[in-house]
Amino acid sequence: MNNQLQEFAREQLKTGLAKLPESNQHFFKRMYSHENLDATICDVVDAMTEEKLDWAMQQVQRSLDKEIKAGA
Numbered sequence: 001m002n003n004q005l006q007e008f009a010r011e012q013l014k015t016g017l018a019k020l021p022e023s024n025q026h027f028f029k030r031m032y033s034h035e036n037l038d039a040t041i042c043d044v045v046d047a048m049t050e051e052k053l054d055w056a057m058q059q060v061q062r063s064l065d066k067e068i069k070a071g072a
Helices: 003-018 022-032 041-047 050-071
Strands: none
Touching (some): 003 050, 022 041, 022 050
């Protein structure tokens, strides 16, 4: 994945995570930054390896879809 796509993915993750409840954000931190749960969600996303970005985007999108369905 080139740098431009990585940056796009990171911004999309940050935007999506900001729309989710704190419990989802905490779960995301436990998955991707279990050694530093005090890190901000932005720092966690920025520190993620390229290999994890696609899967993380799928997870966040599924969580957003669940939130929308639950609110309907």
